[in-house]
Amino acid sequence: MAGNHFHYSKKNAIAYQTLGIDGTSYEFPYREAERILGDLKGQKWLDFGCGTGRSSTFLLQLNAKDVTAVDHDQNMIGQAVSIHAGQSITFHLIEGTIPVPDATLDGAFSSYVFMEMDSLDLIGRTMKEIARTLKPGSRFVSLMHNPAACLGHDYVSYTFPDNKSLKSGDPMGVTIKSLDPFVISDYFWTEEDYQQVLTAAGFEVRSVTFPRPTSGTWIDELIVPPGMVIYARKK
């Protein structure tokens, strides 16, 4: 499933690792995911595109019994392994295939991953591979940038290019405002794009939500929700 993908330098991986959740623009989608997922006690979960493990530890905090965390970027996985040694997370560097037998996991989570894929075909094949690992009826929660947020908005944790005419598949640089800021090469995909590929991959979309704060020291978070949360179930 190799694609033309963004490579994180070691410096980028360390910068990404310092982001966290609370007090960042990621806080609202993560709290919404927490509300949807509830207690994962005793369950085995997949974290697809785990990066440096922020999303994997989130699943452990919800009491997941163990987490299979996969990513295709050597520097992100390397950073994850060095930070999370000793926790119930198994990290795998992958290129397409998830090293898990069919229908063995209780759920899947994916946080800010699909915008890095350069074609709907790749997103669709990846979602099918995720579906393969899940037991029937399992939940799949995915966090993405809100497509409306991508049209030139500025948030506490990231800034999008000022381009109101982005359409599906257009490349867009997203500036991550870590202590050491850097630009990720993402792609613009709409809610309909994700819904279409999820359905084709064998999921039923249960909800699509756009959480945001109503007060506080935020920037455009107060105007346009920064994230989108898609909750689906494997049929």
Ligand SMILES: C[S@@+](CC[C@H](N)C(=O)[O-])C[C@H]1O[C@@H](n2cnc3c(N)ncnc32)[C@H](O)[C@@H]1O
């Ligand atoms: C923006 S980071 C998010 C990391 C983590 N989920 C989090 O929320 O902190 C996106 C991650 O997805 C990974 N990724 C993107 N496309 C992927 C693919 N096709 N297969 C595996 N990993 C992928 C990237 O390498 C990167 O580590």
